[in-house]
Amino acid sequence: MIEYRNVGKTFADGTPAVGDFSLVLPSHTTTVLVGSSGCGKTTLLRMVNRMVDPSAGQVLIDDVDVATRNPVDLRRSIGYVMQHAGLLPHRRVVDNVAVPLRLVGVPRAEARTRALDALEKVGLDAALAEKYPRQLSGGQQQRVGVARGLVADPNILLMDEPFGAVDPIVRDDLQQELLRLQRELGKTIVFVTHDIDEAFLLGDQVVILRKGGEVAQVGTPAEILAAPADDFVRSFVGLDKGRRTLRIQEVDGQRIVVDGEGRAAGVLA
Numbered sequence: 347m348i349e350y351r352n353v354g355k356t357f358a359d360g361t362p363a364v365g366d367f368s369l370v371l372p373s374h375t376t377t378v379l380v381g382s383s384g385c386g387k388t389t390l391l392r393m394v395n396r397m398v399d400p401s402a403g404q405v406l407i408d409d410v411d412v413a414t415r416n417p418v419d420l421r422r423s424i425g426y427v428m429q430h431a432g433l434l435p436h437r438r439v440v441d442n443v444a445v446p447l448r449l450v451g452v453p454r455a456e457a458r459t460r461a462l463d464a465l466e467k468v469g470l471d472a473a474l475a476e477k478y479p480r481q482l483s484g485g486q487q488q489r490v491g492v493a494r495g496l497v498a499d500p501n502i503l504l505m506d507e508p509f510g511a512v513d514p515i516v517r518d519d520l521q522q523e524l525l526r527l528q529r530e531l532g533k534t535i536v537f538v539t540h541d542i543d544e545a546f547l548l549g550d551q552v553v554i555l556r557k558g559g560e561v562a563q564v565g566t567p568a569e570i571l572a573a574p575a576d577d578f579v580r581s582f583v584g585l586d587k588g589r590r591t592l593r594i595q596e597v598d599g600q601r602i603v604v605d606g607e608g609r610a611a612g613v614l615a
């Protein structure tokens with residue numbers, strides 16, 4: 347379990363990023379932090395592995411304040427996947443994936459075997475292992491990033507807009523792959539996005555943020571849709587424009603589900 351207790355962050359240059367944030371993230375579930383640019387999502391995410399230290403409050407992992415942990419050890423024990431994969435350009439794919447293992451002293455041959463396993467887990471062809479990152483598509487590079495995040499089998503995986511820079515079709519694939527992996531692995535995932543559809547698809551718990559890391563609403567996607575806390579949330583999730591309002595229409599004796607604008611969305615089972 348990860349817990350934020352009255353966390354605040356003002357950066358050294360005086361920028362107030364987070365005011366007073368408290369939240370519990372249950373183990374083995376995915377929590378998605380979603381909000382507009384600059385609302386403090388990345389800052390909050392990075393507090394978990396001490397890439398950012400809060401200026402007030404505490405972040406706890408299984409009741410231990412991360413401030414008491416050695417930042418380097420902590421970082422190595424937590425998976426981290428970022429938007430542009432962050433791969434080392436002069437190292438082959440398999441060596442990129444093996445980096446977190448090599449850093450904690452796993453011998454080269456074992457690290458390589460485990461890296462190849464991780465690549466298979468995220469659905470990448472073994473033939474790509476010996477290529478360099480620039481020889482891969484954006485979507486493949488993101489898969490490599492996910493493999494690297496998982497290779498050391500961390501309990502916690504931090505994902506900062508990992509699918510933000512790929513086209514919508516590849517993004518769909520990556521999202522489905524993550525759902526499949528999570529069903530198998532049951533990690534505690536903290537996922538940052540500005541895309542509410544992605545948040546509702548991936549999140550067991552969704553946290554909608556306003557500027558300054560202020561929580562507008564926390565809940566399951568169903569809870570948020572059933573009872574949006576206020577107009578900000580209603581608008582953010584698209585309830586104000588009828589985008590999420592589904593209706594049933596009879597067509598040739600079949601019950602078809604249509605959206606607010608009458609476009610066919612599916613068939614009622």
Ligand SMILES: Nc1ncnc2c1ncn2[C@@H]1O[C@H](COP(=O)(O)OP(=O)(O)OP(=O)(O)O)[C@@H](O)[C@H]1O
Nearest residue numbers: 357359361362363382383384385386387388389390
């Ligand atoms: N190292 C830093 N020094 C000063 N200000 C910072 C620093 N990092 C972030 N900020 C500021 O803190 C605020 C929150 O930034 P943060 O990156 O957490 O937001 P975000 O919600 O992740 O945004 P985005 O979706 O654009 O990545 C912003 O105003 C940002 O400019």
